[in-house]
Amino acid sequence: MALPFQAERSEPRPVTVPAPSGRAARAAAKVRAGLPRTGLAVLAGLLLALAFPPFDLWPLSLVGVAALSLLTLGRTARQAAWTGFAFGLPFFLLLLSWLRVVGWDATIGLSVVEALFLAALGAGLALTSRLPGWPLWAACLWVTQEWARDRLPLGGFPWGRLAFANTATPFTPLAALGGAPLVTFAVALAGALLGWAALRLRGPRRAPKAAALAALGAVATLLAGYVVPVPTAAADTVKVAVIQGNVPNPGMDFLGRPMMVLNNHAAATEKLAADIKAGKAEKPDIVIWPENSSDLDPFSDPLAYRRIDDAVKAIGVPTLVGTLVDGPDEQHVQNEGIVWDPKTGPGASYTKQHPVPFGEYVPFRDQLMKVITRLQRVARDFYPGDHNGVMQLGPARIGDVICFEVAYDEIVRDTVDKGARVLVVQTNNATYAKTGQPEQQLAMSRLRAVEHGRAVLIAATSGISAVIAPDGTVQQRTEELTAAELSATVPLRDGTTVADEVGAAPEWTLAVGGLLACGAAVLIGRRRGTRPLAAGTPAERGSLDQVVP
Template identity: 75%
Template sequence: MQVAVPVDEAPHAVESSAEPVAAPGRWARARARVRAGWRRTALAAGAGLLLAAAFPPYDLWPLSVLAVAALSLLTFGRTVRQGLWTGFVFGLPFFLWLLVWIRVIGSDAWIGLSLAEALFVTALGGALALTSRLPGRPVWAASLWVTQEWARDRLPLGGFPWGRLAFANTASPYTPLAALGGAPLVSFAVALSGTLLAYLVLLAVRRRTAGPRTAVRATAAVLCAAVATTGGMLVPIPTKGDDTVKVALVQGNVPRPGMDFLGRPMQVLDNHADATEQLAERIKAGQEPRPDVVIWPENSSDLDPYSDPLAYQRIDQAVRSIGVPTLVGALVDGPDAQHVQNEGIVWDPATGPGAHYTKQHPVPFGEYVPFRSVLMKVITRLQRVAHDFYPGKGTGVMQLGPAKIGDVICFEVAYDEIVRDTVNGGGRVLVVQTNNATYARSGQPDQQLAMSRLRAVEHGQAVLIAATSGISAVIRPDGSIESRTQELTAAELSADVPLRDGRTLADRLGAAPEWTVAVLGLLACGAAVLAGRRRAGGSGTPAAGEPLSKVAP
């Protein structure tokens, strides 16, 4: 006798009907997740490139706001692990493009530094994802940008501040905020504008379920963004000096750009001495007025004038011809046989060398080799750094003729504390002696010029940039460029610049605003961890990775 078995009760029938249906569903969901992950990765990399284009030499500063908004959106509602990946694929292209000028040293140095810097943005991405569900998250996200910059400006080996949001906004509506809270406040305002923009996008995604509370939130976000963006325009920038000084900046140029910019011994020194003597001839002929002081750049003397009689004689001859105190940049031997010092020396036409400033922050792997005994065996190219630069211990406040100047050398202009201590120490005009000949026409001189513009506003002082091969410039206290040179040309700039004794609020507050905002970012991470533990108890909060339309903004 045969027994009829219903199809839905037969074991084989169940397997044959269920398996073909379930498998395609799982595969479809997996493929959708992979496609979504690749899209997010591509968008994050593109946003990093947008941020790089906000910096000089492109100067498209609004892209800095859009890039911040993009990273906020891409990390919103994600897991910390996903946020870390998003931060990495955002940060690596950003630094690779921003720091492309380092390729002249070597592709390994360029890629290695970019990777190291991208790790800080990786941590930022994870922190943004962690805090993305906190109330008031635009503020915490903006604070985390400052936290990331705070860490990157100091670690490792003294830090590397390139790529701060503030340095992309040295001629934008945010710039005047530097006079209140320095570069960190500018970065915070830019980041807050971007995170508020991301918040408004999330509100727009939920417009179908929007209610009165959503409209109120949107209005508040728009008002806060408007204040962050335009508030700086209400900040007064002090520009009037207590008196003035007439300066001449000498850019003598170098034999060739690149790693071997010095050429043969004495060549760079001869270039600057010749240019100074030619200026003296024009003054004697009545073609130009006599300056009160002359400023030569970093490395304008490629030999130690204290130990080399020919270098001493050549500098002294040029300074006597112009007849006014001259700030000379020179490499000086000591304090022992293993070290040299990068100095700015006040050279008087009557008495010769006097006060000097020694660079406080030598550049790792460029001016000294960390762990020299080990790394020199592995990376033979480091042998080009024959002697480590010995760091100075004091500020660059010196009397140069009638002016009390605040001297900083080259990359030091990127470090808040060094410049601020110089101003608070009594400097009445900032001088940046620099040598960018290694990176000529690479974008690096433009990036350093932008930093100097921000420092002018931050401290309310004129900034005088003297460069061996460019860009030399005279910057007014409001950050505007009065005059500048082109790269790889011999040139001189003359100007009457104000000397100021007053200090800005940023000078008085020092690093307090940065520390405050950075700590807020860390506290937000702690609050997010505690909130996550409470949610783990079962509160019905949407899981990380849900579509934006299902997650409350």
């Protein structure tokens, strides 16, 4: 018996956790159900990145397209947008990993922005998967996505186009017909057809004959490039020397002390001149120096002017010099290629038209500089040029494009339209040496050669410099971080390709076709009284959901 002042002991009461509400439970269940699909999207995005240089596993571009097509099939637009983002983010993180030199925050930030376009693509793929012949509309939407990404925001960023993973593949000759957009369309169509074929091999409504027909269509698309002629014949040629002087240190501080980069290129040119005089080398008709081969403005620094002039006089032929020129005001600088004659000195010049945001100019400078102090390294904004790079360099009428500009269709096309007989890409990849970025830019240049039927000369400060034939073959190339000189005789062509004649028409046609297909899918859904965002036939959804929840 307990004493009057003692409290009776009682067992502890069990703690009950309230059950989650119905909405929260459903949301959690949806997240769990979507994890396998998201994981597969991440894997597919990584596989697509491996299709690009420096890995060059180009068949994976077909696998990536097929995987995204299947993963978005039968989804709502919202679900497919997430799948597209989950596909796009790892793709760009791996593809643009060379930006880590600037900072991983820059890599992640740019990758997120670019992945948003893949999210929109995913939603579009889900919508158009309800239409007959959806692989065709899927291919159009890939062009639509690239069309938008090449222009937005801040002038766009074309890295990661399917065409740039297929610059030495059976698809490549199609560039001579419709440029990079047609190559992207063909790759996407082949990949989507393979996805459709795989779908017809599984599920309750297996259709082996239809699968075989789709696979045959993919193979036909793959082989179509073999019947496309790439014009290469030329009546005239020019002897070229490309100078790669190298830099003191790769990375953000590649310039070293003032005049070091300029001295490297001047010394390499003078060495070539000495070899010519000694009979060890043949004298070229023209010499090409890379972007930023002079780290000082020769018009405001007499020592830089004299150093360039002495080197050009030693070689005795017109030389294209890459340099930064002050102006047009104190807040700006211009990235230029200047024709330097051994007798008359500097003449015609080309100013880079498309400076790189945050690398060569800072948008919203006053606001962002307060938050991101690293942007103070961009002390002055690059001032954009207002005309193309067609210039007379000795006997050759060249079309000069500078560095990242080779990724933009209209800039390169404009030089050919205005009479360029050979393309020159002046570039400075020293910041991104040994990161894979120079290989990616080399691949773009190969595609441009085929697209326009022009030889392409790449002059890089630290690599990769190259001589590319009009059929896209790399005839010579340098290694990175080495001083080198390339000598070659290249054709000067006047003829144009079909791609030159039709211009941007294929891109606009295919891009608008993708948008119209999305609109048609929405209208059809509403007429049938179904949810506008649903996609895929019941048979297709059932077949795919047996594999992926």
